[in-house]
Amino acid sequence: MELTEKPQSGHEYAETLLVAANKEQRGKLTVFLGAAAGVGKTCSMLQEAHARLREGTDIVLGLVLTHGRKETAALLEGLPRIPEQEIEYHGKMLQEMDLDAILRRRPQLVVVDELAHSNVPGSRHQRRYQDVEELLVAGIDVYTAVNIQHIESLNDVVAQITGSIVRETVPDAFFELADDIRLIDIPPKELLQRLKEGKVYRPQQAQQALRGFFRQGNISALRELALRFTARHVDQDMLAYMRLHKIEGPWPASGKVMVCVSASPFSAQLIRAAQRLAQGLHAEFLAVHIETPERRFPHGDKERERLWRNLNLAKELGGQILTTAGTDFVETVLQIAVRENVTAIVVGKSGPRRWYEIGRKTLVDRLIDRSGFIHVYVIQGREEEEKSPVITTAVPQQQAGWRQYVGALAAVVITTGLCYVFRGQLELVNISLLYLLPVLLTAAWWGRSTAYVTALFCVLGFDFLFLEPIFTFTIYDIRYLWSFLIFGLVAFLVGGKTESLRRELESTRRRESNVNSLYRFSSRIAAVDDAVTIMEEFVSHVGRELQRTVLILLPESKVLRLQACYAVQQEDAEFQLPPSEYAVAAWVQEHGQAAGRSTDTLPGAENLFLPLMNGEKVIGVVGIAIDTRKLSPEERAVLGAWVSLLAIALVRAGLSSEAKQAAMLREADKLRTALFNSVSHELRTPLAAIMASVYTLNDKAVAYGEKQRQQLLETIADASKRMERIIGNLLDTARLESGMLQLKLDWCDLEDVVSGALRRSKEHTQSYKIKVEIADDLPLIYADAALLEHVVLNLLDNAVKYSVEGSEIEIQTCLDDSEVIVMVKDRGLGVTAKDLPHLFDKFYRARQTEKISGTGLGLAICKGIVDAHRGRIWAKQRTGGGSIFAFALPVTLPEEKAGEKND
Numbered sequence: 001m002e003l004t005e006k007p008q009s010g011h012e013y014a015e016t017l018l019v020a021a022n023k024e025q026r027g028k029l030t031v032f033l034g035a036a037a038g039v040g041k042t043c044s045m046l047q048e049a050h051a052r053l054r055e056g057t058d059i060v061l062g063l064v065l066t067h068g069r070k071e072t073a074a075l076l077e078g079l080p081r082i083p084e085q086e087i088e089y090h091g092k093m094l095q096e097m098d099l100d101a102i103l104r105r106r107p108q109l110v111v112v113d114e115l116a117h118s119n120v121p122g123s124r125h126q127r128r129y130q131d132v133e134e135l136l137v138a139g140i141d142v143y144t145a146v147n148i149q150h151i152e153s154l155n156d157v158v159a160q161i162t163g164s165i166v167r168e169t170v171p172d173a174f175f176e177l178a179d180d181i182r183l184i185d186i187p188p189k190e191l192l193q194r195l196k197e198g199k200v201y202r203p204q205q206a207q208q209a210l211r212g213f214f215r216q217g218n219i220s221a222l223r224e225l226a227l228r229f230t231a232r233h234v235d236q237d238m239l240a241y242m243r244l245h246k247i248e249g250p251w252p253a254s255g256k257v258m259v260c261v262s263a264s265p266f267s268a269q270l271i272r273a274a275q276r277l278a279q280g281l282h283a284e285f286l287a288v289h290i291e292t293p294e295r296r297f298p299h300g301d302k303e304r305e306r307l308w309r310n311l312n313l314a315k316e317l318g319g320q321i322l323t324t325a326g327t328d329f330v331e332t333v334l335q336i337a338v339r340e341n342v343t344a345i346v347v348g349k350s351g352p353r354r355w356y357e358i359g360r361k362t363l364v365d366r367l368i369d370r371s372g373f374i375h376v377y378v379i380q381g382r383e384e385e386e387k388s389p390v391i392t393t394a395v396p397q398q399q400a401g402w403r404q405y406v407g408a409l410a411a412v413v414i415t416t417g418l419c420y421v422f423r424g425q426l427e428l429v430n431i432s433l434l435y436l437l438p439v440l441l442t443a444a445w446w447g448r449s450t451a452y453v454t455a456l457f458c459v460l461g462f463d464f465l466f467l468e469p470i471f472t473f474t475i476y477d478i479r480y481l482w483s484f485l486i487f488g489l490v491a492f493l494v495g496g497k498t499e500s501l502r503r504e505l506e507s508t509r510r511r512e513s514n515v516n517s518l519y520r521f522s523s524r525i526a527a528v529d530d531a532v533t534i535m536e537e538f539v540s541h542v543g544r545e546l547q548r549t550v551l552i553l554l555p556e557s558k559v560l561r562l563q564a565c566y567a568v569q570q571e572d573a574e575f576q577l578p579p580s581e582y583a584v585a586a587w588v589q590e591h592g593q594a595a596g597r598s599t600d601t602l603p604g605a606e607n608l609f610l611p612l613m614n615g616e617k618v619i620g621v622v623g624i625a626i627d628t629r630k631l632s633p634e635e636r637a638v639l640g641a642w643v644s645l646l647a648i649a650l651v652r653a654g655l656s657s658e659a660k661q662a663a664m665l666r667e668a669d670k671l672r673t674a675l676f677n678s679v680s681h682e683l684r685t686p687l688a689a690i691m692a693s694v695y696t697l698n699d700k701a702v703a704y705g706e707k708q709r710q711q712l713l714e715t716i717a718d719a720s721k722r723m724e725r726i727i728g729n730l731l732d733t734a735r736l737e738s739g740m741l742q743l744k745l746d747w748c749d750l751e752d753v754v755s756g757a758l759r760r761s762k763e764h765t766q767s768y769k770i771k772v773e774i775a776d777d778l779p780l781i782y783a784d785a786a787l788l789e790h791v792v793l794n795l796l797d798n799a800v801k802y803s804v805e806g807s808e809i810e811i812q813t814c815l816d817d818s819e820v821i822v823m824v825k826d827r828g829l830g831v832t833a834k835d836l837p838h839l840f841d842k843f844y845r846a847r848q849t850e851k852i853s854g855t856g857l858g859l860a861i862c863k864g865i866v867d868a869h870r871g872r873i874w875a876k877q878r879t880g881g882g883s884i885f886a887f888a889l890p891v892t893l894p895e896e897k898a899g900e901k902n903d
Contacts, residue, residue, distance in 0.1 A: 115145060136177065347379070349362075439458065458487075550622070584607070686720070748783055750774070810825040822888075830878065
C-alpha cells in the first residue's frame with residue numbers, strides 16, 4: 001500500500017519543524033549490524049517489522065531495496081510504505097527516500113535500509129544517516145541496517161584486510177545514539193554458499209565478488225570486527241546499567257588518548273586508530289595539531305584543505321580539537337600531554353629512514369625517550385587515496401610557473417651585467433657573494449624551487465664570464481669546483497630558510513589578521529547592549545571582511561524572520577530570502593547544526609547557515625552567501641569565532657533588556673504600592689469622617705441641636721471636598737501621563753489666577769496670614785488660566801499643610817526679563833537638601849513629613865502643567881526657616897502671537 005501527502009511550502013515546513021521540536025521526544029534507534037552483505041540484515045529487519053505491525057505499531061517503510069532478491073521482496077508484502085521521491089541527476093531520474101513525506105506522516109516506526117548510502121545531489125542531506133538523525137529528532141523510531149565496513153573508525157582496518165577502500169562510511173558518534181545494536185551473523189561457509197547460489201548478487205557479480213572481497217579469510221576477519229564492535233556496545237550498556245543502579249565493581253581508570261594531526265593523508269589512519277584505542281580504554285580522545293617550522297605547517301590550499309578534513313574527522317569521531325604553535329614539536333607535545341593529563345600518545349611513522357636521517361634520532365625516537373610514564377603508540381602508515389573534499393578553497397594554489405623562472409633569469413642577468421661592468425673593481429670573491437643576492441630575492445618572492453634554479457643560473461654565469469677560460473664552461477682551476485659546491489650548499493640552505501621564513505610570515509599575518517578582525521568586532525560590541533545594533537554591526541563587519549552577503553534570522557512566533565542583512569552589491573540592498581532558503585535555516589534552528597552550501601546537509605542551498613548557540617539552545621541562525629568562491633578553512637574557522645561572539649553578545653543584550661524590564665517592573669510595583677498605600681490612607685480618612693457624621697445624623701435616639709447638625713454637615717462637606725481634590729489629582733496625573741491633557745490657551749491676567757486660587761482655598765487658609773504682592777508691570781500671558789489656578793491652589797495647599805496655624809504665607813509675582821515668576825513662601829517645616837531634587841516626583845514625600853497626610857501627587861501635577869506651558873518650576877530653602885516654591889512662565893508678546901496666527 002502507498003501513502004501520499006500534499007507537499008508543503010518552505011514556510012510551512014519551517015513551522016512544522018519548529019513545532020515538532022517542542023512537542024516530541026527523541027526516537028529510538030535500532031541498528032541491524034552485519035559483517036558483510038548477504039548475512040540477512042534486511043530480512044531480519046523486515047521480519048521484526050512484521051512482528052511490530054501485528055502488535056499494532058504504526059510502521060512504514062522509508063526505503064528498502066530488494067536488489068533482485070526474492071526473499072527480501074516477499075517480506076515487503078503487507079508493510080505500508082512511503083513512495084520514494086524522484087530527483088533528476090545528469091538527465092536521469094533517480095529515487096531517494098522522501099524524508100519530508102515521512103515527517104508529515106509521522107509514524108511510530110520507520111524502516112530505512114542501507115544506512116551508509118550517499119544521497120543523490122539535490123537531496124536535503126548528503127548522507128542517509130543524516131536523514132535518520134532528523135527522523136530521530138522528530139520523535140520517530142527507526143530500524144536500519146549497516147555492514148561493519150561502513151563504520152568510520154574501522155575504515156582503514158577494513159582496507160588493510162580486504163585491500164579495498166570503502167567510500168561510504170558512518171561516524172562512530174552516530175552509533176552512540178543507538179538504543180539497540182543487533183548482530184546478524186552466519187558462518188562464512190554459509191555466506192559463501194548463498195553467494196554462489198545467487199541469493200546475494202547476480203551470477204556475474206557473485207563470481208567477481210568471490211575472487212575479491214568475499215574471500216573466506218576476509219569474511220572471518222570482518223565477522224570478528226563485527227563481534228567486537230557489538231561486544232563493546234554491550235559492555236557500554238552494562239557499565240551504564242551499573243552506574244544507574246549504583247552497582248559496585250571494577251571501574252576503568254579515567255584517561256585521555258592524544259593523537260598528533262597534520263596535513264598528511266596518513267593522519268586519517270592515526271585518528272581512527274586513536275579513536276579505537278580510546279574506546280577500548282574507555283578514555284577521552286584529544287586531537288592536536290602543532291604548527292612548528294620544522295614540520296612545515298600547511299600553506300598550500302590543498303594542504304590546508306586536507307588538514308581541515310582531518311580535524312573534522314577527529315571531531316566527527318567524538319574527539320576534542322586543539323590547535324597550537326611551538327618551536328619544538330616534541331617539547332610542545334609533551335607539554336600538552338602533561339597539561340591535559342594524557343595517558344597515551346598516538347603518532348605515525350611514515351616509513352624507513354631516509355639517507356639524511358641516518359645517525360640521528362627521529363621525532364618519534366625523541367618522543368619515546370622523553371615520554372616518561374606516558375604510553376606512546378607508533379603506527380606504521382601508508383598513504384591512502386584521498387576522498388573528494390567537501391569544501392573547496394577560495395584562492396587557487398600558487399605554483400612556480402614560467403613567469404617566476406623568467407623573473408629569476410632576469411635577476412641573474414641584471415646581477416651578471418653589473419658584475420661584468422665593474423669587474424675591474426671587484427674581486428672574484430666579491431662577485432661570488434653578489435650572486436647570492438638573486439638567490440635570496442627569488443627565494444623570498446617565489447619559493448625554494450625557483451631559488452634553486454636561480455643558483456644554477458648564477459653558477460653558469462659566474463663560470464662563463466669570470467673564470468678562466470672566459471666564455472666557456474671549462475674550468476682550469478679545480479679548486480673552483482669546491483667553490484661551486486659550497487655556493488650550491490649555501491644557496492640551498494639560504495633559499496630553503498628564506499622560504500620557510502616567508503611562509504612563517506604569511507602564517508603570522510593570517511593569524512594576526514584573524515585576531516585583529518575578532519578584536520575589532522568584539523571591541524565594537526563590548527559596550528553595546530542593544531540587539532539590533534549588535535546584529536547590524538555583525539553583518540556589516542563580517543560582510544566587509546569576507547566580501548559576501550551576510551544575514552541574521554531570529555525566531556518570531558515560531559517562524560524565522562530576517563533581522564539584519566549586509567548586501568555586497570548595491571542592487572541587493574532590498575534582500576529577500578527565498579522560501580527554500582528559509583526552510584534550510586529552519587532546519588538549522590531546529591537541529592542546532594550547520595546546513596546549506598559546503599556542508600553535508602542540504603548542500604543545494606545558496607547559503608551556508610550556522611546556528612547561534614546559547615549552551616544547548618539555538619537562539620537564531622546566521623546565513624553566509626556561498627557562490628563559486630568557496631570559504632577557505634581559515635575563513636570557516638574565524639567565521640565560527642565571529643558567530644560565537646555574536647551569540648554571546650545577543651545573550652548579553654537579552655539579559656540586559658530583561659534586567660531593564662525587571663527594574664521597570666520593580667519601579668512600577670514600587671509606585672503602585674506607594675499609590676495604593678497613599679490613596680487608601682487619604683481616602684479612608686475623609687470617608688470615615690463622612691460615614692461617622694452620616695451615622696450620627698441618622699441616629700434618631702439622640703436629639704441634636706441646629707448648631708450640632710450644622711457642624712456635622714460642614715464636616716461632611718469638608719471631607720467631600722478633600723476626597724474631590726484627591727480624586728482630581730489622580731485624574732490629572734492620569735491625563736498628564738497619557739498625554740490627554742489639552743491646554744485651552746488664551747490671554748489671561750496672573751492677578752485673576754491668584755485671586756481665583758485664594759477664593760477656592762479660603763476655607764483652608766482662614767487660620768493663616770495670607771500676604772499677596774502683585775507687581776504692577778505684569779503683562780498678560782498666553783496660557784490656560786484654569787490649570788494655572790490649579791497650580792497656585794496646589795502650592796497654597798502644600799504651604800498650609802506644612803505650616804503652623806497662624807503663620808504667614810506669602811504669594812509674590814514679578815517680571816524677570818522674558819519670564820513671569822510666581823512664588824509661594826511659607827515659614828513651615830522647610831525642605832532638606834537631600835529632598836530638593838525629588839520633590840516633584842510622583843508619590844515622593846519627605847521623611848520628616850511622613851505623619852502629615854498626602855498622596856505625593858500635588859507637586860508632580862504642578863510640574864506637569866508648568867512643563868506643558870514650556871515653563872519651569874523649582875523649590876528652595878527659605879532664609880530664616882520655611883521653604884519657597886516657585887514657577888516661571890515665558891512671556892509671549894501680543895505682536896509675536898499675532899505673527900504666528902498670520903503665518
